[in-house]
Amino acid sequence: MRIIVTGGAGFIGSAVIRKIVKDTDWIVHNIDKLTYAGNLLSLGEAQDSERVFFSRLDICDKTGTERVFRDFRPHAVMHLAAESHVDRSIDDPGEFISTNIVGTYTLLEVARSYWGELDAKGKKSFKFHHISTDEVFGSLGHQGYFTEETRYQPNSPYAASKAGSDHLVRAWNKTYGLPIVITNCSNNYGPYQYPEKLIPLMIQKAISGDALPVYGAGDNVRDWLYVEDHAAALLLALQKGKTGEVYNIGGNSEKTNIEVVKTLCLELDKLSPSKGGVSYSAQISYVEDRPGHDKRYAIDCTKIKHELGWIPKETFNSGIVKTIKWYLDNEEWCRQAMVNYQGQRLGTSGS
Ligand code: NAD
Numbered sequence: 001m002r003i004i005v006t007g008g009a010g011f012i013g014s015a016v017i018r019k020i021v022k023d024t025d026w027i028v029h030n031i032d033k034l035t036y037a038g039n040l041l042s043l044g045e046a047q048d049s050e051r052v053f054f055s056r057l058d059i060c061d062k063t064g065t066e067r068v069f070r071d072f073r074p075h076a077v078m079h080l081a082a083e084s085h086v087d088r089s090i091d092d093p094g095e096f097i098s099t100n101i102v103g104t105y106t107l108l109e110v111a112r113s114y115w116g117e118l119d120a121k122g123k124k125s126f127k128f129h130h131i132s133t134d135e136v137f138g139s140l141g142h143q144g145y146f147t148e149e150t151r152y153q154p155n156s157p158y159a160a161s162k163a164g165s166d167h168l169v170r171a172w173n174k175t176y177g178l179p180i181v182i183t184n185c186s187n188n189y190g191p192y193q194y195p196e197k198l199i200p201l202m203i204q205k206a207i208s209g210d211a212l213p214v215y216g217a218g219d220n221v222r223d224w225l226y227v228e229d230h231a232a233a234l235l236l237a238l239q240k241g242k243t244g245e246v247y248n249i250g251g252n253s254e255k256t257n258i259e260v261v262k263t264l265c266l267e268l269d270k271l272s273p274s275k276g277g278v279s280y281s282a283q284i285s286y287v288e289d290r291p292g293h294d295k296r297y298a299i300d301c302t303k304i305k306h307e308l309g310w311i312p313k314e315t316f317n318s319g320i321v322k323t324i325k326w327y328l329d330n331e332e333w334c335r336q337a338m339v340n341y342q343g344q345r346l347g348t349s350g351s
């Protein structure tokens with residue numbers, strides 16, 4: 001099978017390609033613009049595989065994208081390329097509209113035209129898999145879960161741009177018959193996550209002796225999933241997911257932000273004690289809240305578990321230890337990432 005993966009130099013896309021190379025005989029063409037968030041080092045050994053090709057390309061570039069489809073002749077597309085950080089979307093929404101909405105539209109048009117020229121068998125087996133987020137559903141109160149039927153209510157520019165892309169993908173299926181599947185996932189964590197996101201940012205700041213900036217009261221809740229469990233769910237949804245269907249993916253692992261940060265500090269105290277012997281938790285500092293900060297996300301992932309047989313392998317405790325060890329052992333990757341961003345506060349310009 002030949003697969004186009006967009007955003008394959010990013011956090012989740014690289015985990016998908018590493019898994020494809022390890023567990024299948026598929027051939028991959030990675031389309032990635034290599035923004036500040038993309039790094040080919042994140043592919044690890046898969047970067048050198050003869051089954052992995054790469055084009056540095058913006059998904060808004062229709063001609064370039066058409067060329068890759070024409071030359072590579074994919075059986076499926078896994079679309080992960082996106083601007084992905086909520087705080088950056090508050091400061092500067094333009095790139096989010098461009099990549100997440102216009103880029104997805106461009107890719108859909110290229111895929112539709114390519115798909116339209118396949119023979120009947122190729123048409124039937126083709127799949128456009130759109131990788132999306134639970135943030136499209138907005139915010140939960142203390143009770144309840146996001147299901148595949150939850151009403152869309154995006155609150156940040158990032159979430160709105162992803163909601164827009166989900167609607168486009170759905171429409172290309174309903175109107176043109178393009179075979180699609182959409183997955184909406186909760187917060188991922190694990191190796192190779194860009195250190196602007198909560199968990200890797202806190203690890204970097206802790207070991208650098210900086211304050212650990214917890215937004216608001218630290219009582220917002222996220223549902224954490226280890227990235228390799230997400231990658232496994234994505235490969236399953238691509239292969240076994242029903243055309244036109246949506247699947248929610250989540251970790252069943254709700255934590256308040258302050259719980260996450262305190263857990264990180266305790267584990268770091270064991271794995272890499274601070275020089276003065278003081279717990280990293282002494283560095284915790286409550287700061288001004290994120291504008292429009294969603295209170296709680298929690299996923300009901302019954303559908304993907306029952307219909308496709310997906311079972312996550314990691315618990316939060318096992319995954320977080322692996323993650324901390326990875327960041328402690330991969331200083332060079334972190335150094336390269338921090339060339340573009342030094343940990344300053346982002347996303348306050350909405351208040
Ligand atoms: P990321 O920011 O780590 O990586 C995004 C990748 O896309 C980068 O390699 C970047 O270079 C590339 N890219 C950005 N703009 C591009 C463009 N115009 N053309 C081509 N490539 C471009 O993101 P991630 O965390 O790996 O997220 C991947 C996808 O999964 C996104 O669609 C995101 O919305 C979704 N998602 C993420 C999470 C999460 O917790 N990180 C959870 C659910 C869904």
Ligand code: DAU
Nearest residue numbers: 084085086133134135186187196197198213214215220257
């Ligand atoms: O739910 C899925 C989404 O999860 C994905 O679609 C996004 O791409 C991904 O970035 C993530 O969005 P969040 O906004 O939830 O992730 P972030 O790591 O930015 O923040 C997690 C929580 O931690 C959130 O409640 C804000 C808080 N936070 C974040 C940072 C960066 C802090 O308290 N301090 C911080 O410095």
